[in-house]
């Protein structure tokens with residue numbers, strides 16, 4: 001029996017095999033065939049530069065597999081490539097033999113050789129498992145509020161954004177990080193806006209304006225129960241992924257979120273707060289899954305959990 005070998009690009013037959021193996025865990029009610037089709041659709045939407053499947057293949061086929069995202073980040077003030085590791089899965093009969101660490105090790109070695117600055121993941125298991133491999137945990141916090149708990153005065157006007165707005169959204173997004181130039185956090189390209197809005201069922205991006213002048217954006221839409229976020233989630237939830245309105249009083253943004261929630265008929269508001277998010281009147285509690293973690297790959301790169309951030313928009 002030879003040791004399974006790392007395959008940096010699974011072919012469609014092996015991707016289908018991976019989907020069949022993980023359907024019980026990540027099928028969210030989809031049949032085997034639907035889950036296989038859904039997995040293929042994710043690859044087609046993303047394109048090969050953003051997403052591929054990798055795995056360990058042994059004498060008797062696929063032993064372990066993972067999604068592998070090629071992302072662009074800002075890391076310590078410069079643009080850098082970052083690998084996203086998602087849906088790590090070892091065939092049930094092969095567990096406990098170190099295949100998952102071997103797969104992650106091979107992915108990390110490949111990324112290092114390509115000059116990547118870091119690897120990230122959102123763990124759904126005890127983060128200690130990945131901490132053993134060198135990943136550093138970021139805060140995993142849920143923030144929430146009832147619409148009536150948010151300020152009501154001086155809300156901004158909001159209207160739906162469209163594909164033509166992606167570059168403006170990216171500029172506002174960049175501006176929102178101006179006070180934390182060293183942070184490790186994603187960069188946004190048009191392809192990334194398009195893919196993650198589709199993957200994460202973010203139905204609405206809104207352009208915010210004040211007296212007819214556009215001042216920023218808000219990503220907030222009624223939660224889709226099929227969205228890949230920790231469960232259970234209450235019905236009628238407005239999921240707020242993020243906003244940016246440089247120079248605008250944060251209380252006015254909260255009032256806008258309240259107005260959007262009321263407009264959508266939402267009963268509750270939830271988000272994963274950024275390190276610089278306003279605290280009160282939002283309440284917070286520890287998250288139960290999707291723990292963001294970063295493994296630095298560049299020499300000298302240090303992860304700072306009080307500064308670095310992986311949000312819900314890019315969650316995978």
Ligand SMILES: CC(C)(COP(=O)(O)OP(=O)(O)OC[C@H]1O[C@@H](n2cnc3c(N)ncnc32)[C@H](O)[C@@H]1OP(=O)(O)O)[C@@H](O)C(=O)NCCC(=O)NCCS
Pocket residue numbers: 025064087088089090091094095096097098099100101122123124125126129
């Ligand atoms: C987690 C998983 C990928 C590990 O794969 P593996 O090839 O068996 O890797 P290992 O040989 O290191 O696994 C054994 C370890 O995994 C740990 N493990 C398995 N499931 C775990 C869980 N839900 N939470 C915490 N640790 C878990 C075991 O406790 C064991 O730890 P030990 O080394 O201290 O005894 C595998 O159990 C799996 O496919 N699980 C289902 C999919 C999943 O949950 N993936 C993780 C998504 S973040």
